[in-house]
Amino acid sequence: MTKVLIAEDDALLSKLLETALRPSFPDLTLVRDGLEALQHLKRHRVDVLVTDWMMPGLDGIELIRRVRAECSPPPFIIMTTVLGSAAAREHALVSGADDFLAKPSRPAEIRTCIELASRRHRSSRQLVAATPVRPNVAWRASGQPPSHIVVAIAASTGGPVALQTLFEEPSLPKDCVYLVALHGPGWLHESVVETLRRSASLEIRLAEDGLVARPGTVYFACKDRHLLFEHDAHLRFDDSPPEHFLRPAADPLFRSVARSVGPYALGVVLTGMGHDGAAGAAEITARGGSVLAQDPTTAVIGSMPKAVIDAGLATEVIPLPTLGQALARHAGTLKRALALGTGLSQVYGTST
Numbered sequence: 286m287t288k289v290l291i292a293e294d295d296a297l298l299s300k301l302l303e304t305a306l307r308p309s310f311p312d313l314t315l316v317r318d319g320l321e322a323l324q325h326l327k328r329h330r331v332d333v334l335v336t337d338w339m340m341p342g343l344d345g346i347e348l349i350r351r352v353r354a355e356c357s358p359p360p361f362i363i364m365t366t367v368l369g370s371a372a373a374r375e376h377a378l379v380s381g382a383d384d385f386l387a388k389p390s391r392p393a394e395i396r397t398c399i400e401l402a403s404r405r406h407r408s409s410r411q412l413v414a415a416t417p418v419r420p421n422v423a424w425r426a427s428g429q430p431p432s433h434i435v436v437a438i439a440a441s442t443g444g445p446v447a448l449q450t451l452f453e454e455p456s457l458p459k460d461c462v463y464l465v466a467l468h469g470p471g472w473l474h475e476s477v478v479e480t481l482r483r484s485a486s487l488e489i490r491l492a493e494d495g496l497v498a499r500p501g502t503v504y505f506a507c508k509d510r511h512l513l514f515e516h517d518a519h520l521r522f523d524d525s526p527p528e529h530f531l532r533p534a535a536d537p538l539f540r541s542v543a544r545s546v547g548p549y550a551l552g553v554v555l556t557g558m559g560h561d562g563a564a565g566a567a568e569i570t571a572r573g574g575s576v577l578a579q580d581p582t583t584a585v586i587g588s589m590p591k592a593v594i595d596a597g598l599a600t601e602v603i604p605l606p607t608l609g610q611a612l613a614r615h616a617g618t619l620k621r622a623l624a625l626g627t628g629l630s631q632v633y634g635t636s637t
Contacts, residue, residue, distance in 0.1 A: 287403040288312045288329070290360070292322035292336040292348065305392030310399065319343030323351055331360040333402045335395065338366035338377070346380045353381040353585055361402040361558070365390060375476045378445050381585055383558075384470070404530045433500045434461040434549050434619045435514060436612065437542045439535030439565075441468040441557025443585025445477050447605055448555070452485035452503060454609025458616050459487065459501035461551075464514060464542065466506045466535040468557065474507040494522040506533035513541035529561045539565020548573030549623055551615055553608075554599075556584035560592035567598055575600040575615055579608060 289310045293299040299315050307313050314329075316322045320343040322336060334352065338345040345364055352359050362384075364377040369387030377385050384398060440448055444467050451457075467474060474491060481489040485503070492504040498518045506512035511523040511533050521541075528534040535554070539562060542550045552569045554562040556579055566576045578599040581587025583606070593599050603611040 286312050287399070288332045289314070289399060290322060290325060290331045290334050291315045292317075292319055292334070292340065292345070293365075294318055294337060294340045302392065302395070306396060306399070309396055319345060319348035322348055323355070326352060326356045326360070333363065333399050334360040335363045335365060335399065338364060338368060338373075346377065349377070349381045359586065363395075363398055363402060365395070371472070371476050371479070374472060375445070375480060378469075378473065378476070381443065383442050385473075401530065431516065431546045431549055431623075432518070434458075434551060434616050434623060435498075435542050435546050436461050436463045436551045436553060436616065437514075437535070437539050437565075437569075438463065438465045438553040438555065439539070439557065439562035439589060440465065440555040441559065441561070441586070441589060443556035444468070445473075445480070447579065447584070447608075448477065449481060449484065450605055451553075451555070451609050451612065452481055452487060452489070454613065455486045456613040457486055457609060458613060458620065460620070461616050462498045462500055462514075462518070463487065463503040464492070464498070464506070464512060464520075464538055465503060466512060466533050466538045466561075468531050468534075468561070471507055471509065474505050478505055492520050492522075494520065496520045506538065509533070511537040513537060514545050515541070516545040529559055531559075531561060535562040536565040540568050543568040543572045543574060546574075549619055550574035551612070551619060552576040553579075553612060554590045554593045555579045555608075556586055556605075557589035558586045559588055562589055563592040563596055563598065566593050567596065570598050570600075575619070577608070577611060577615060578602050580604040 336345040364382040488502040513521040578590040
């Protein structure tokens with residue numbers, strides 16, 4: 286049974302939410318402010334926290350920060366507020382919220398959001414229990430080797446800050462293609478892209494179906510569709526069902542990159558809940574590519590990189606502050622291998 290906690294100081298709204306949601310979530314607790322919510326979370330396991338922003342005492346933003354720092358495992362966190370601007374959304378997500386709903390929100394909308402959050406939270410507890418099977422697949426590209434190294438990146442909770450830290454690194458090579466699967470709704474992708482454009486060392490944009498990926502550009506999966514990369518460098522949107530209750534998800538992106546560029550693929554798994562990216566990382570390494578994992582101790586939630594590490598798939602584990610430099614170093618190694626053209630079986634231990 287899903288355990289839901291709602292922090293809402295408006296007594297009338299709190300009563301309306303209880304009436305609307307309790308039939309679907311019998312294990313529902315309502316509290317009046319952030320401090321009471323924090324105390325409850327320290328005593329009880331909660332799957333989903335729905336919190337208002339502006340509350341007396343401990344407001345929603347500070348509550349989120351303290352939950353991330355003091356409660357393990359943390360619940361899935363949904364911020365609700367009358368502050369519906371893009372800046373407010375960005376601030377809530379940077380602070381550690383998983384989702385954001387602008388008030389007024391219909392009870393049905395909140396119910397749907399909680400149900401999706403609950404499924405994701407249950408999935409996050411089923412981390413890779415055993416090492417994923419690495420398929421015995423020899424990479425064979427159709428036609429000529431790719432023109433550029435392809436970097437595929439997975440991120441979830443805490444991802445906006447981690448991506449900003451990563452892409453502010455000035456040494457990132459501008460002759461690689463970068464593809465990002467960030468868990469979240471469309472407005473999140475638009476917000477993160479807009480934020481990164483102000484500080485990143487690379488061009489940042491949303492992906493488009495059929496677009497030819499250019500080096501030096503970061504493309505974000507978006508529009509509630511998986512993002513795929515083809516050997517001819519075209520980007521494709523995929524309407525396949527969600528994976529890990531997510532769309533876009535990282536595993537489809539990682540698989541497509543592995544199958545398209547083989548040993549010239551570099552996967553990066555950042556902070557996040559669950560184990561999306563682990564199966565795709567297995568395919569990248571099976572075809573001769575490399576996978577970098579953020580050090581879980583530097584992640585808002587370390588489940589995703591930990592799943593890759595525990596499965597023995599991480600080429601290197603790097604703290605977030607130096608991850609950009611490590612990415613640049615590994616990309617340089619792959620670029621030199623690509624320039625050789627031949628002898629890749631000696632470099633990667635795979636057949637071509």
